[in-house]
Amino acid sequence: xxxxxxxxxxxxxxxxxxxxxxxxxxxxxxxxxxxxxxxxxxxxxxxxxxxxxxxxxxxxxxxxxxxxxxxxxxxxxxxxxxxxxxxxxxxxxxxxxxxxxxxxxxxxxxxxxxxxxxxxxxxxxxxxxxxxxxxxxxxxxxxxxxxxxxxxxxxxxxxxxxxxxxxxxxxxxxxxxxxxxxxxxxxxxxxxxxxxxxxxxxxxxxxxxxxxxxxxxxxxxxxxxxxxxxx
Numbered sequence: 020x021x022x023x024x025x026x027x028x029x030x031x032x033x034x035x036x037x038x039x040x041x042x043x044x045x046x047x048x049x050x051x052x053x054x055x056x057x058x059x060x061x062x063x064x065x066x067x068x069x070x071x072x073x074x075x076x077x078x079x080x081x082x083x084x085x086x087x088x089x090x091x092x093x094x095x096x097x098x099x100x101x102x103x104x105x106x107x108x109x110x111x112x113x114x115x116x117x118x119x120x121x122x123x124x125x126x127x128x129x130x131x132x133x134x135x136x137x138x139x140x141x142x143x144x145x146x147x148x149x150x151x152x153x154x155x156x157x158x159x160x161x162x163x164x165x166x167x168x169x170x171x172x173x174x175x176x177x178x179x180x181x182x183x184x185x186x187x188x189x190x191x192x193x194x195x196x197x198x199x200x201x202x203x204x205x206x207x208x209x210x211x212x213x214x215x216x217x218x219x220x221x222x223x224x225x226x227x228x229x230x231x232x233x234x235x236x237x238x239x240x241x242x243x244x245x246x247x248x249x250x
Contacts, residue, residue: 039064039097042219045072046096047111047126049086059124067128069114070095074122087124089113095126098216105134144171147245149179150198151190151226159198159207165190169199174239176215176229183224190214190226197228203244210234 041063048056057078062071078087096108109129117123150164157164167181179197197210211234216227230238 039099040220043097047072048094048096049091050094051091053086055083055086062123064128069128070111070126072124072126074116074124087113087116089115093126095129098218099134107132107134109133143173145169145245147172147199151179152196152198153193155196155209155211157196157198158209159200164198169197170225172242174230174235174242176212176227179226179228180220180223181226183219183222190217190224192216195228197230199241201241201244208237208241210238 039061041061043061044058045061046056046058048054057075059072059075062073064070074087075083090112092110092112094108095111096106099105099107109132111126111129114125114127117125147169148166149169150159150166152161152164165181167179169177170180171178177197192214195212195214197212199208199210200206201208211231212228213231214226215229218225218227
């Protein structure tokens with residue numbers, strides 16, 4: 020489902036980009052004169068005026084000069100995590116390119132955004148201590164497990180958050196194993212899963228995780244034990 024919305028009134032400006040924080044990776048696609056996409060970190064924005072992105076490292080002084088120039092239009096996309104998860108997109112134009120003290124792209128602030136829900140199943144916000152391993156033969160009490168908290172969950176996936184000072188900067192998109200304790204008898208439960216995305220938010224790393232399909236009945240039983248109703 021796609022939802023189009025106009026910019027809110029000035030009194031509600033703070034809500035418009037509530038989930039768009041400096042450092043977030045933005046996908047920007049140019050279609051004229053050539054189709055080209057970059058993934059660039061957001062430096063900041065001023066509501067109603069402009070957004071600032073880091074100039075792509077791979078674009079040297081004269082490279083992409085026909086694409087990265089003032090007046091060229093582009094489509095911006097980024098992912099917002101949450102109970103349902105959504106992809107946000109909007110049209111923009113290059114306002115300016117600064118050179119000093121660092122090369123930056125200034126983009127026009129959108130007049131309208133579109134959002135598309137990514138998940139078919141609602142996730143419920145929660146706070147469940149959990150651990151992640153990359154090996155199946157590790158258990159809940161093994162050393163070197165990534166320890167954190169599940170902050171939203173459903174039978175199909177969850178969002179796991181951990182302090183960045185734990186020594187982990189990111190988790191690659193790969194198979195992992197989520198370790199939980201049953202709330203009934205505190206026995207350890209291991210769920211096979213796959214990392215889908217990573218997002219830095221403040222001093223925390225948020226990891227989007229999808230549970231393996233064959234584990235979903237086990238997860239549903241575990242959610243019922245936690246008295247979590249997703250319906």
